[in-house]
Amino acid sequence: MRIIISLIALFLSVILLQLSSSGIGPLDALSGLRLNFSKFEIGLLGSSHFLGFFIGCWWAPRLMGSVGHSRAFAAFTSLGAIGILTHMIIVDPYAWAIMRIASGLCVAGCYTIIEAWLNDKTDNKTRGRVMGTYRVADMGASMFAQLFIGLLEPAHYVSYNLLAIMCCAAILPLALTKTSQPITPKAPRLRPKLAFQRSPLAAVGVIVAGLTAASFRMVGPIYGEEIGLEPNQIGYFLAISVFGGAIAQYPVGWIADKFDRRWVLINLSLSAIVACSFTILVSDNGAAYILFGSFLFGFFTWPIFSISAAHANDFSNSEERVELSAALIFFYAVGAIASPLITAHLIDSFGPEALFTFILIGHLGLIIFGFLRFRVRPTKTIRTPYVSIPRTSFAIGRLLRRSRK
16 A cells, blocks of 8 residues: 555646547537538548657657656646647647647656656565556546546637646656656667567557547547537547447457457457447447447457457567567557548548448457458467556556566
8 A cells, every 4th residue: 555655746747648648539529510521531630649659759869868757747738738728829720730749748748757767666565556556547637537528618719728637736746756767778679570579469469449439539539529429428438438338348358368268359359340339239229328439348348458458468578678668569550650641531421320331340350350360279278467558658567577477
């Protein structure tokens, strides 16, 4: 308990950062619709966020090494706040895309710093409790942020000011903490081919996880508006998916530790296809059915990244797991960067059901690839423990490294 209390400043910063960063995507989508942005332009905003996220994962360790953790954190949150505040100064979709790159930089940079800090302050005895608290803070704030969107007026300066205030407030706990800054860790090398060398199925799995999450989070508000949901219902639609993913972690993790993880991935993707199909079919049947479809969607899709990562770690050794983590997040970003742009264009061309059709096709591809991998090699009988892994930064591998030994 003492270690959790000593790190409470970091957890408060995570909560405030998540309330801001998880709110900007849906708010931008709803604001874009209000301002008559095209669906392609709204998709561009989501893709720009993940482009900034990827750049931030690279840049953050280097900035930490130059100026230290606290100053780097302040720099990244300042970038995020500037990006949010300038939305209502320059109302243009392409200017907003640049601002969303800044928000992606902010998210990746801040999480890299926080995860490096947590890793430095924990050991084998406390890492599990710290990671559990970290995930509760992260996912709880993310879910609340989606609900908060229903209360914000789209395309209004007050809404963006509130998110910017929370982003700025994230600096305060870290700036005022008496906990000493950690020694700057060496930045992991980015070797994308390492993921394919250890497990091609895991690499494809995290790509599908990226395109699924980015499409739903960034373009989901367009889907909700197209099928007639009110702004507060769109908030529930997004939040209940996060809730479904959160409660899935324990039962799905237990199954993944007991059975062949390839079969678990295939069955999760099969269930995701069913959830996508159900959500498409009930889109005219009222909000209750749509929300239930969102819950099923989150339950079956959120664990795919963590199970893919666990499967890749089954074929790796402890020395390369930090670099493997970086490689997996690289492929997650590959799937995430383009998918909002693609799904927004598909919705514009074929209607709202194209969102879940696109995701469905991605999971169908994962199933086919999974069956092909059965013909190549058997799985490991000794498995690394399943850990619910946030897709936050390349530094997450350090925080999880010892727990997977």
